[in-house]
Amino acid sequence: MKLNDSLTSAIASLASSTIYNNTDSSNSNTTVSMEDFLKILSATMSNPSIDDSSSSGSSSSGSDYMSELAQYESLNTLTEMNQTLTASVELQQQQEALGMLGKKVTLTDSGSSVSGTVDQVKFENGMATLVVNGKEYELSSLSSVSENS
Missing domain, CATH: 2.30.30 (SH3 type barrels.)
Structure with missing residues (x-):
């Protein structure tokens, strides 16, 4: 099965940005940027059969893949919010103590x-x-x- 060019470029963009992010900082987390997420979403919608499951009779499609990406992005957002809240609480506690x-x-x-x-x-x-x-x-x-x- 040949993948749509836009899907291929979206995945290549994601892979290159992930590799760049991992080498850029020793403690950075691998994250999917919103731009990468939207590229993959667009490419997946234009090519609904990412894998060959449609020929095997399975009901699984690109929407399952997109659902997982959306959940992953939500988890990243919640993790960032938790880190921000923790830093805010620590700063407030330090100011109170001083x-x-x-x-x-x-x-x-x-x-x-x-x-x-x-x-x-x-x-x-x-x-x-x-x-x-x-x-x-x-x-x-x-x-x-x-x-x-």
């Missing part, structure tokens, strides 16, 4: 209450911890904050 420097706080540590002044803020893997009385505490253990008088 705002507590020099303030009197009360924290809960293993069921007991600890009070003191925030002497330092530490960051590890994007997450902030407060240093009170020489010991590190997560922001989630914070009970109250007040001005140090």
